[in-house]
Amino acid sequence: MYGLQMVRGLLVTLKNLTRKPFTVQYPEERLPQHPRFRGEEFVWYEERCTGCASCAKYCPLGIIKIVTSPSGTAVPQGDKYRLEVFDIEIARCMFCGLCVEACPYDALFMGSGFEQGRYSRRDLVIPIQQLRESDKRPSTWFRPQLEEAKYNPHLGQPVDWKQAGRESWRWHQREKAGLRLDSHPADSNVPDETEKPTQANALPEGPVQGAR
């Protein structure tokens, strides 16, 4: 019968007339954000940062500007730099998070903000001072240690630099043990769990060929 399907369709709209709206009135109501949300206001721990500029090299847009000077510590290891400029120009940032992925020392984290409006273009550059003083509520994006600790930047407390990083980093362990960075890894008696399984895997079961 012609029109029957239209009546069936209108029954759906009638059913939805009685439902609560799905939309959210944004500035008053807010949806919960997930902990992995990649947003603005990067969280940066100066204590963990060595000034290697891996983040700046890995940024697809090249918007991180880093200027360092020799700090005179740990020279045999290639010097731990003192940071003078660490500017992130978030006007061009696309929040892909590759800088966070590239950071080998867990010094840089994504933030959770998304309300980027500023009155001046100059305010769209996060300077080093702002990074130093900003609220340390890092996103758990690409940081499994925070996820394992069930950290949520929207509910939890600020995280300090000692809690933020992976504990197994030799760098961090030796610094915690009060050792200088220029001592050789074999000299320190810090247990290193990461190397044991790889050594066991590397040993072949058959006859060993070649020099070892």
Next chain:
Amino acid sequence: MTIRTEPVTVNIGPQHPSTHGVFRLRVTFDGEVVVQVEPVFGYLHRGTEKLAEERNYVQVVTLTDRLDYVSSMTNNQAYCLAVEKLLEVEPPPRGKYLRTITAELQRIASHLVGVGFFLQELGTFGGTPLMYCFRSRERILDLFEMLCGARITVSYMRPGGVFADAPADFWPALATFLNAFPGELAELEQLILENEILMVRTRGVSPLPLDLAINCSVSGPVLRASGLAWDWRKVDPYDAYDKVEFQVPVGSNGDNYDRFWVRMQEVRQSLSIVRQCIAQIEPGPVRLPDLPLVLRAAPGKEAYGRIEAPRGELGFYLVSDGGVSPYRCKIRSPSLINLTVTEHLLVGWKLADMIVTLGSVDINMGEVDR
């Protein structure tokens, strides 16, 4: 006395709300009938292929998000498959399954947008079906945010797997979605799928003959609506598609209704694929651990990675010169190739059918211009 008539040329777009982006059609009308069509594009050209030549292999993933911004996950997937072919590596099984799950979720989201805007352009009930589609799509984007921290520009996949495993609360959320979504889909089907007005407006309008579709190298739902079961997921399975069972819905005469119908059926198939993947997925690594951050391929190597994206065959052709970035990155985008049949579809039909037909092809300008 006779009235003097002459054809009128009208510009539709580039700032027209129903041309799916900045797309311009220069159309000549004889009264109400289209006599000549000239698609003009390039308004969204960003030089993605050139930009890819000066970024390293992982950084290009962020560019692929911005090609077809309605289905970023599948763009990531096609690019990563191409790089993996170039490097001759294979991601671990869990990474493959995660890719398949997210790609199918993205296919559902993309088809919902395609169907929603198609119905919107028909003028259905002041946008009601579009809002129903977007309600369901919103749930998928929410899952993506949980998974990778972004909703549209996901950058979830990497050469050699995906960047990280899904968080623990992703799986219950996905199960909730899979329980809720079939009801919403049934509601949408009850609302519109067999509606008489829709049938009259779309059945038999702008049919695409199969031989023309093949000759124009059209792919995706537009080709399948014309009656050929050609799906790269079946023909040349990638990732985990060889381990799942699904059917390829096929239309009969390739008119507007068939293109719409094929998309609606594919959503059901995608749901079934996601369910099978969840049943089969096993714990393990999601990314190859020994791949460095900055990848290098052997000089002179070439690779072409292709997938069945929601809009058709999406391919990335990469040439390496041994450096850290691709020497050449050619993108075969389905929307651009599907646009080549525009003239055959539109000429001879009325003005009112023109926008609807364009909606049924479901182009995305981010991918056409790239």
